[in-house]
Amino acid sequence: MNETDKLGLTASLYEEHCELNHGPKTGHLIIPAVDYIVQPFGYTINEVEEVSVRDMVIPVCAECASALHGDEWTLLYCFECNSSQWIARSKSKMKYRHHVLWLRGCPCCTKEFGGLYFSDIKALIDSPVFLSQQKIVA
Ligand SMILES: [Zn+2]
Ligand SMILES: [Zn+2]
16 A cells, blocks of 8 residues: 555545444444555565565444454454444454454355465464554555
């Protein structure tokens, strides 16, 4: 992401609303976004070089942003159909430690699960990147 993209996104933030799932029967709610999650998708050439094909940019509200910063919730996000689901870590049989798991396909859009997307190992451990915190290298 370059400076122009970041400025453009920041400028249009006021008209964005949260695109994450807020639970059943909340699809009609329009919740103002306060930031974006930015997830670069690409492929790695080697351990050092990574080609970023595109950035996945998702507007999120204050509530979702704080859930993504905390350790209570894990977000499953399907980047095929943009649907999402929250998992309460304390109620899950699985021990989740990631903030976001990016899915290639989910029950909403396909019967064939394409797997998880990891841009690199660091992304497995790191917190999600918010646009407002992103450092731009000029
Ligand atoms: Zn939200
Ligand atoms: Zn899906």
